[in-house]
Amino acid sequence: MAAVELKGLSKRYGAAVAVDDVSLRVEHGQLVCLLGPSGCGKTTTLRLIAGFIEPSAGEIEVGGKVLSSPSRTVPPEGRKMSMIFQSYALWPHMTVAENVAYGLKIRKLDRATIDAKLKAILSTARLEALADRYPGELSGGQQQRVSLARALVVEPETLLLDEPLSNLDANLREEMRFEIRRLHDQYRYTTVYVTHDQAEAMTTADLIAVMNKGRVEQLGPPEEIYTRPRSEFVARFIGGSNVLAATALDEVRVSVAGGALRTTGRSLSAGRPVAVSVRQHEIGIALEPPSSGAENHLQGTVTRQVFLGSTRDYTVTLADGTELRVTAPPGRNIAPGQSVWLHLPAEQCRALAEE
Known part of the structure; x- marks a missing residue:
């Protein structure tokens, strides 16, 4: 053996x-x-x-x-x-x-x-x-x-x-x-x-x-x-995740760009900085605001869009200047400059280990 x-x-x-x-x-x-x-x-x-x-x-x-x-x-x-x-x-x-x-x-x-x-x-x-x-x-x-x-x-x-x-x-x-x-x-x-x-x-x-x-x-x-992924390095290297710099609100929620996200992965300590990963294809993008009480939505502006055949690749800038990459179906054609709402599902927002 x-x-x-x-x-x-x-x-x-x-x-x-x-x-x-x-x-x-x-x-x-x-x-x-x-x-x-x-x-x-x-x-x-x-x-x-x-x-x-x-x-x-x-x-x-x-x-x-x-x-x-x-x-x-x-x-x-x-x-x-x-x-x-x-x-x-x-x-x-x-x-x-x-x-x-x-x-x-x-x-x-x-x-x-x-x-x-x-x-x-x-x-x-x-x-x-x-x-x-x-x-x-x-x-x-x-x-x-x-x-x-x-x-x-x-x-x-x-x-x-x-x-x-x-x-x-x-x-x-x-x-x-x-x-x-x-x-x-x-x-x-x-x-x-x-x-x-x-x-x-x-x-x-x-x-x-x-x-x-x-x-x-x-x-x-x-x-x-x-x-x-357990660390920011692994999240970025494997599959090109977005990694957001956030602040913990409680054990499971963080604050990002004026909004709140529910996360998974580990228990958080309120007030502590935390990195949160979410992959490009897991983010939903829409022109309409979410229904009242809907969780894990952030508002931003499309600053770049590239047609790749089977997908469209977006860069969306949030209110605090944070940029997110979003992959969407080719039929979802949103021009740069338009305001959009992003849905980051809680089960896909992974709180990473502290470096």
């Missing part, structure tokens, strides 16, 4: 802290995405797991065995791991079949075993028709599938992926997200996947670890991360 566990893992370069006391367990057969912006520590964490660099503190265990600590680090070739890089790193002078079979050959398996494993993985990765081609004759998506097949054919205990789709165009990226998930569901290797792309993480992962400044800000299933 190749569960991967990070225990208080840190990596420092002089005074700079790249990874800061990260503890994380990836169960056998899980796919966990390390998600975050550039410089958050996700690739350094992956390189620590791979054994390319040594930790400054903490340990990495795989299958209950310590592979990394400040006193001893097992080299990459002793870890039974496969890693897929951004560049694919295919041998240009080898065919697809030769690239995929390379890891089996250096392990000195017999010809019959190599042929059987090669045939099976080429079929699974839908590469049979490309077996005799060279990397220079393949599209980006095809090269990525070759890279995946080469990593999987050696049956690693752990599969590591470092921004594997970053070199593909938008359409191919979307296609390959589902391909990576399909292959994972078939082989169920323990997988750690690094990306800065929210859609990749949401599509492929069993769990998402959102990283910020070297730490795991929040860990959970994709739906939980999206619908119940």
Whole structure:
């Protein structure tokens, strides 16, 4: 069982802290995405797991065995791991079949075993028709599938992926997200996947670890991360939430731009500042004022409108100058300068943890 566990893992370069006391367990057969912006520590964490660099503190265990600590680090070739890089790193002078079979050959398996494993993985990765081609004759998506097949054919205990789709165009990226998930569901290797792309993480992962400044800000299933962000950073990074600066009126209500909003998420203390997140598509926009006694409405003025085909994207400025992004159906056409009422449903107004 190749569960991967990070225990208080840190990596420092002089005074700079790249990874800061990260503890994380990836169960056998899980796919966990390390998600975050550039410089958050996700690739350094992956390189620590791979054994390319040594930790400054903490340990990495795989299958209950310590592979990394400040006193001893097992080299990459002793870890039974496969890693897929951004560049694919295919041998240009080898065919697809030769690239995929390379890891089996250096392990000195017999010809019959190599042929059987090669045939099976080429079929699974839908590469049979490309077996005799060279990397220079393949599209980006095809090269990525070759890279995946080469990593999987050696049956690693752990599969590591470092921004594997970053070199593909938008359409191919979307296609390959589902391909990576399909292959994972078939082989169920323990997988750690690094990306800065929210859609990749949401599509492929069993769990998402959102990283910020070297730490795991929040860990959970994709739906939980999206619908119940715990911090302002996670709310802004995952799905582009509006984050409102408010003041608590009581345990559940806050004051924003002269109006009151009922919130969910945590109990509040009257008079304390609080950040409230609400996603763009969860806000209703109307020209008519709400009925008497209706809760969670704020008045503002449309200052920008963009037609995006399937939606319209609005910027609405409230009385105190706060700007909210609102996504509405394409048929809801409201010109800039018009006064509008926004409905922010209480169940979607999430009071975030104090920073």
